[in-house]
Amino acid sequence: MEFQSVLRQHPLLPFYEKPSMSNIYVRNQDHTEALFYFLVGLLFYFASVRLFFGKYLDNLTTLFFRVSMRQQQIREQLLQTPLPSLLLNILFVISSGLYLSLLSKYYNITFFGSLWITLLYAITFVSAIYSGKYMILKFTGWIFNISSATDTYIFIVFLVNKMIGIFLLPFVILMSFANIYFLPVLILLSYIMLVLLLVYRFLNSFRPISSEIKVTRFHFFLYLCAFEIAPLLLIYKVLLASAERSN
Numbered sequence: 001m002e003f004q005s006v007l008r009q010h011p012l013l014p015f016y017e018k019p020s021m022s023n024i025y026v027r028n029q030d031h032t033e034a035l036f037y038f039l040v041g042l043l044f045y046f047a048s049v050r051l052f053f054g055k056y057l058d059n060l061t062t063l064f065f066r067v068s069m070r071q072q073q074i075r076e077q078l079l080q081t082p083l084p085s086l087l088l089n090i091l092f093v094i095s096s097g098l099y100l101s102l103l104s105k106y107y108n109i110t111f112f113g114s115l116w117i118t119l120l121y122a123i124t125f126v127s128a129i130y131s132g133k134y135m136i137l138k139f140t141g142w143i144f145n146i147s148s149a150t151d152t153y154i155f156i157v158f159l160v161n162k163m164i165g166i167f168l169l170p171f172v173i174l175m176s177f178a179n180i181y182f183l184p185v186l187i188l189l190s191y192i193m194l195v196l197l198l199v200y201r202f203l204n205s206f207r208p209i210s211s212e213i214k215v216t217r218f219h220f221f222l223y224l225c226a227f228e229i230a231p232l233l234l235i236y237k238v239l240l241a242s243a244e245r246s247n
Contacts, residue, residue, distance in 0.1 A: 035115070035176055042098075046091060046169065053084035060088075064163050075155065089158060092165030093130075097123035099168050099190070102175045106183060130161070149209050156205040160197055167193060 050057055056078065063074045078085065100122040104110050110118045134154060141150030171190045178186055202221075 032177065038098075039173055039176060042091075042094060043169070043173075045087075046166070049084060049087050049091070053081070053087070056081050056084040060159070060162060064159060078159075079155070085158070085162075088162040088165060089130075092161045093123055093126050095165040095168040095172060096126050098172045099175075100126070102172060103187065106175075106187065130158075133157070153205050153209055156201060160201040164194070164197055167197070 059074045059077055063071060063078065097119055101110070101115055101119040104118050104122075105115055111121055137150045137154050138147075141147035168190070171186060171193075175183060175186050175190075
């Protein structure tokens with residue numbers, strides 16, 4: 001009886017108190033471990049490029065932000081180092097592919113319900129777009145004897161693409177693990193960034209091209225609509241229709 005009395009009066013052992021219900025929440029697993037390690041590998045890839053080709057990246061950002069008057073000299077230095085250029089182009093393809101995959105997941109149009117299959121499709125499409133654009137521009141420059149103008153435009157396009165690949169890194173990391181309230185804000189900010197970079201590409205590519213061949217802003221804008229914007233809208237339509245059939 002004395003033992004029961006001690007238990008009854010013990011504040012931390014309420015054996016004789018009325019049972020109370022506690023709220024238990026089951027934590028849902030997102031299974032994002034593979035995505036986490038993929039992002040770690042992507043960051044390690046960029047860090048390796050930054051470590052071994054730091055001067056190239058410095059020249060790239062200097063030329064992009066126009067903080068130096070030696071633009072022609074810096075451009076020639078960039079053209080003489082094709083390896084870091086290739087590595088950053090690969091970074092652009094992967095970053096933009098992952099960005100498109102996360103967007104498709106947000107809009108619920110993933111292929112076969114898998115982020116990785118969607119990523120494979122997105123990387124393939126981005127690679128095909130810019131490989132085809134590169135070959136068409138080189139062929140056009142050779143046919144019409146305006147190789148200097150097309151080479152300048154190609155350089156500016158891939159310069160901006162490299163910076164897009166770098167600027168998308170923080171967005172894809174945050175988008176991968178953002179909650180449902182913060183994700184729309186990230187997507188809106190990424191749209192604004194991409195629009196500004198495309199406007200930057202238009203403004204900076206028109207001036208050197210117009211100095212080599214006679215073209216008005218209106219005709220250059222028509223070119224952008226025909227060869228830059230329209231293919232992206234067409235590919236988005238095809239991806240949407242394919243995703244709907246796969247789902």
